[in-house]
Amino acid sequence: MSAKPLKVDSARLEKAVREILIAIGEDPDRDGLQETPARVARAYAEQFAGLGQTPEDVLTTVFDVDHDEMVLVRDIEVYSTCEHHLVPFHGVAHVGYIPNEKGQVTGLSKLARLVDVYARRPQVQERMTSQIADALMSVLEPRGVIVVIECEHLCMTMRGVRKPGAKTITSAVRGDFRNSEKTRAEAMALIIR
Numbered sequence: 001m002s003a004k005p006l007k008v009d010s011a012r013l014e015k016a017v018r019e020i021l022i023a024i025g026e027d028p029d030r031d032g033l034q035e036t037p038a039r040v041a042r043a044y045a046e047q048f049a050g051l052g053q054t055p056e057d058v059l060t061t062v063f064d065v066d067h068d069e070m071v072l073v074r075d076i077e078v079y080s081t082c083e084h085h086l087v088p089f090h091g092v093a094h095v096g097y098i099p100n101e102k103g104q105v106t107g108l109s110k111l112a113r114l115v116d117v118y119a120r121r122p123q124v125q126e127r128m129t130s131q132i133a134d135a136l137m138s139v140l141e142p143r144g145v146i147v148v149i150e151c152e153h154l155c156m157t158m159r160g161v162r163k164p165g166a167k168t169i170t171s172a173v174r175g176d177f178r179n180s181e182k183t184r185a186e187a188m189a190l191i192i193r
């Protein structure tokens, strides 16, 4: 099940996209472009669906298991939108945590859903990384959280400085991962291949 699309002002979006097409010298009424403003409005409702969601919406399943050591989901695919140029950046996220003393964990898929809540917004990678870590800390109350994200930014690839292949790596550590070098190293050994 994918996230519910965001409720957008479709009429306004369509008008704006039509204006963009005119501004670049295109004919918005030519074959092929007539439906584009409506398509973009639908695509944005999906691409920015995270604006209409909170972490509590997705971290719904919390259960007790007899496990109070690290849980880490690696290589969660991320598609986000750079807030500076409104072009995509994409890559992978690795999200790990150490359950609290009650052994409370969440469903594994919920970690991927949490990534999407923050990826599907106009974003910068650093903020997205911290938001995911802070949300997991506040909802699940684990002993620690680690989030590492590796992305390629199309604003650096297809335009501007044009450096295809350059990867941006950001991390956010909270709780035990921040306080203990050993715990952090253990997680990084699992994350780095």
Ligand SMILES: Nc1nc2c(ncn2[C@@H]2O[C@H](COP(=O)(O)OP(=O)(O)OP(=O)(O)O)[C@@H](O)[C@H]2O)c(=O)[nH]1
Pocket: 082, 083, 084, 123, 124, 125, 126, 153, 155, 156, 159, 160, 161
């Ligand atoms: N820190 C950070 N910077 C980002 C991210 N996404 C894009 N940027 C950068 O945002 C900056 C915006 O710089 P500006 O000089 O205002 O815009 P610009 O003239 O289009 O810059 P160039 O991309 O260098 O052509 C660029 O250096 C981008 O690489 C991100 O997630 N985090």
Ligand SMILES: [Zn+2]
Pocket: 082, 083, 084, 085, 086, 087, 153, 155, 156
């Ligand atoms: Zn950009």
